[in-house]
Amino acid sequence: MTPEQHLTAYILRLGDNALVLGQRMLELVAAYPELEEELANANFALDYIGQARMFYSYAGELEGAGRSEDDFAYFRPEHEFKNLLLVEQPNGHFGDTIVRQVLFDVYYLGLLEALTRCSDQRLAEIAARAEKEVRYHLRHSAQWLVRLGDGTEESHRKAQRSLDGLWRFTGEMFAADALDEAVLASFGGPNLADIAADWQKDISTIVDEATLSIPQETHMASGGKQGMHTEHFGYLVAEMQSLPRTYPGATW
Amino acid sequence: MYTQGLDKAGKNEVANADPETAEQLEAFQARIDAEEKIEAKDWMPEAYRRTLIRQISQHAHSEIIGMQPEGNWLTRAPSLKRKAILLAKVQDEAGHGLYLYSAAETLGVSRDQMVADLLSGKAKYSSIFNYPTLGWADIGAIGWLVDGAAIMNQIPLCRCSYGPYARAMVRVCKEESFHQRQGFEIMLTLCRGTAEQKAMAQDALKRFWWPSLMMFGPNDSNSTHSAQSMAWKIKRFSNDELRQKFVDITVRQADFLGLRVPDDKLAFNDATGHYEFSEIDWQEFFDVLAGNGPCNSQRMAKRRSAHEDGAWVREAARAYADKRAAQAAA
Secondary structure, three states: OOHHHHHHHHHHHHHHHHHHHHHHHHOOOOOOOOHHHHHHHHHHHHHHHHHHHHHHHHHHHHHOOOOOHHHHHHOOOHHHOOOOHHHHOOOOOHHHHHHHHHHHHHHHHHHHHHHOOOOOHHHHHHHHHHHHHHHHHHHHHHHHHHHHHOOOHHHHHHHHHHHHHHHHHOHHHHOOOHHHHHHHHHHOOOOHHHHHHHHHHHHHHHHHHOOOOOOOOOOOOOOHHHOOOOOHHHHHHHHHHHHHHHOOOOOO | OOOHHHHOOOOOOOOOOOOOOHHHHHHHHHHHHOOOOEOOOOOOOHHHHHHHHHHHHHHHHHHHHHHHHHHOOOOOOOOHHHHHHHHHHHHHHHHHHHHHHHHHHOOOOOHHHHHHHHHHOOOOOOHHHHOOOOOOHHHHHHHHHHHHHHHHHHHHHOOOOEHHHHHHHHHHHHHHHHHHHHHHHHHHHHHOOOHHHHHHHHHHHHHHHHHHHHOOOOOHHHOOOHHHHHHOOOOOOOHHHHHHHHHHHHHHHHHHHOOOOOOOOOEEEOOOOEEEOOOOOHHHHHHHHHHHOOOHHHHHHHHHHHHHHOHHHHHHHHHHHHHHHHHHHO
């Protein structure tokens, strides 16, 4: 693969993370217990969908094969999506979704910050825009995790279980593969070892403030970055793609 | 409209402790007649306050329940652009709910009370949201017809005599107008698309036409509260006037789309300059208002379970806030 092909595949992966997380959040619309959280969820989901569109459009241009953002979202099979397993996990309860957001957004914010300094100007610009959005999301989700952890006994127990349950999906974020290494080498992309160190520090701070404990689980699930997903993912893709797949060639 | 239940008298209304004098009522009416805005701290007749609380809270509830039929297509929107637009629209609706609850709170009712009334079934919301969204074209039809009908009612509400409501409606109307255009644009795209897409659009119009006309509420002859609301300038046009205006505009738009309005008696009357249309199936309207529409149970069950499932989250937030307050005081 040429450096440009590596970059294209890398940007598609960024788009996949944003789209899949946004899609999971859409499932929660009109189901929030408080109106303010309803607005926050919809607002954040809209940001992720917007980011996915920017990443996909740019990947399509780099690829030069005429594929649009919708071709990437609607006409790829499950195994061609390279998102992290963490973002495809089912919503569960409010604590599960908040923990998922915090675990992902601390990583994603670090990644975006690093990408603003990469040598590909367009990617750096997209990352700069997304970084502002994600910084705000993280502040919101982290505050919620602290409220849940340091709230009632029940909320503390639930938040700890959510953290324990999702922890095994965090290792994959920092396991650098050939694509991560190529983008680091050719474009000054993120160094995942640095991002992992910052992530551990920031997550520890939030988890401490929430009076929760870092899980002792050491086994880490992986595969998402290579297109090997959890069972939940096929349903998400099938639902998302149902209309364009049923009526190929139609314009919406 | 979003407040059809207003045509029924309210129950459990608290008797006013201080009797209202004829002088107070006359002075109040004089302010209304002079087109002055009534503000939250101004004196107002108890019945005016109650009518507004019912109307504004029903409007707010309609926005919140109205997120469900559209939310039903968020995960399946057929392009990322449509997905983003629909999400922005549903988010606007949550925002409208928030302004409207706030506007109602200026009248001395709490949001918790209003939400409790919705969940217990005491408070109503618009009948239209008890119809299912069975296809993507329904999202177009809702924007075009439902938001179109809502705008007919809500533009005059920007001049409503109660200041906080009128001001909330100015912002709501700007967003509704965008919603209506995006709905029409979905319909237009479908009608210019494949034969299957056009059939989807026709099917959506067939199912949403009559429920949209019902949004304006009962005929004027059966609308008992309308006269008082008109005198108080909460309402500026009658149900039938607004419905006629809607039909006159929308039938032409359907013609432009090449869609057939599902009414064999629909005909333009050259003498009046208006379209004539069949009588609405009022039995269906009253059935849906009474809770027996296709989706009443489903909509309420979803709202209730969202509220109940979130109880532990609200308790956690309260407990956390109490701990921080105690720490700050120590």
